[in-house]
Amino acid sequence: MSADDRTQLARAPFQVLIFPFHRTDSNLEYAIFRRADAGYWQGVAGGGEGEETPLEAARREAKEEAGMSSESPFTALDAVSNKPVKHVGTL
Numbered sequence: 001m002s003a004d005d006r007t008q009l010a011r012a013p014f015q016v017l018i019f020p021f022h023r024t025d026s027n028l029e030y031a032i033f034r035r036a037d038a039g040y041w042q043g044v045a046g047g048g049e050g051e052e053t054p055l056e057a058a059r060r061e062a063k064e065e066a067g068m069s070s071e072s073p074f075t076a077l078d079a080v081s082n083k084p085v086k087h088v089g090t091l
Helices: 003-008 054-066
Strands: 015-018 021-023 028-030 044-047
Touching: 015 054, 044 054
Parallel strands: none
Antiparallel strands: 015 044, 021 028
């Protein structure tokens, strides 16, 4: 992919990161997923589409990637981070 092709790709307006969990009597158990393409572990992740809110994007990504019900309760964290995009390697 050329540099011109990369500039034409639309970057999502924001990213979401979801850590599904289950509360037991004494603990929280988190679902962390191993990426088939890269082999590392992470929560459910993805980008916002169109006019979605972050909550709508999180619900959609959780359903698409982990099969979670869109009616599952979500808890928004108070942390927000902005990271610059860095292309690593050759595309």
